[in-house]
Amino acid sequence: MTAQDTGTATTAKADGLTVVPVRLSDPLCGPMLRDLEREYVTRYGPIASDEMARYPDAEFAPPDGLLLLLLRDGEAVAGGAYRRYDGRTAELKRIWTHAAHRRRGLARRVVEELERAAAVRGYRRVYLTTGPRQPEARGLYLAAGYTPLFDTAADPETIGPLPFEKHLGAVPAGAGRPGGT
Known part of the structure; x- marks a missing residue:
């Protein structure tokens, strides 16, 4: 899988971060998957472990x-x-920030990178759900311009998964690819 395949740069940025496309089975994903499962189980109980096994590796692989x-x-x-x-x-699925790196805009950057790559791939809309016991995720998506598809005045626990959507603009030819803008 190359940067051109995903529309995602793999170069280091001035902030010292490198954006890399990986497979779910990549050992680099281990910390993310363990932390997500631990967090889900803490917030929702043992049944949340099922969510982590719900999608096979191929679901998160190019081209789709x-x-x-x-x-x-x-x-x-x-x-x-x-x-x-x-x-x-x-x-969107599996948005995660290591506990030692939170409150630095990293989740927002992940969301922006995913939106850009999805637009390059031809997607025109992003949909997601987050759990009712994840107020920081709810805040992230609202701040990132997502439209809630639920009554924001209602108690989140009465809604269940909280759905959001965002419409993406068309990507100019060459954008997001090597040599693009």
């Missing part, structure tokens, strides 16, 4: 999906994925 990590000094500090929801919609 993407899993990326933000690395600092070779270690995963944030990550996330999208999968094909329908012909024009990518579904």
Whole structure:
């Protein structure tokens, strides 16, 4: 899998982070997957472990999906994925930031990288759900311009998974690819 395959740069940025596309089975994903499972189980109980096994590796692989990590000094500090929801919609999944790196805008950057890559792949909409016991995720998606598809005044516990959507603009020819803008 190359940067051109995913529309995702693999070069280090001025902030010392490198964005890399990976497979779910990549050992670099281990910390993310363990932390996500631990967090889900803490918030929702043992049944949450089922969510981590719900999608096979292929769901997050090109051409229909993407899993990326933000690395600092070779270690995963944030990550996330999208999968094909329908012909024009990518579904965000597994948005994660290592506990020692939170409150630095890394999850927002992951979401932006995934949106950009999804748009390059031809998706025009992003859909996601987050759990009712994840107020920081709810805040992230609202701040990132997502439209809640639920009554924000209602008690989240009465809703269940909280759905959001965001419409993506068309990508100019060459954007997101080597030599593009």
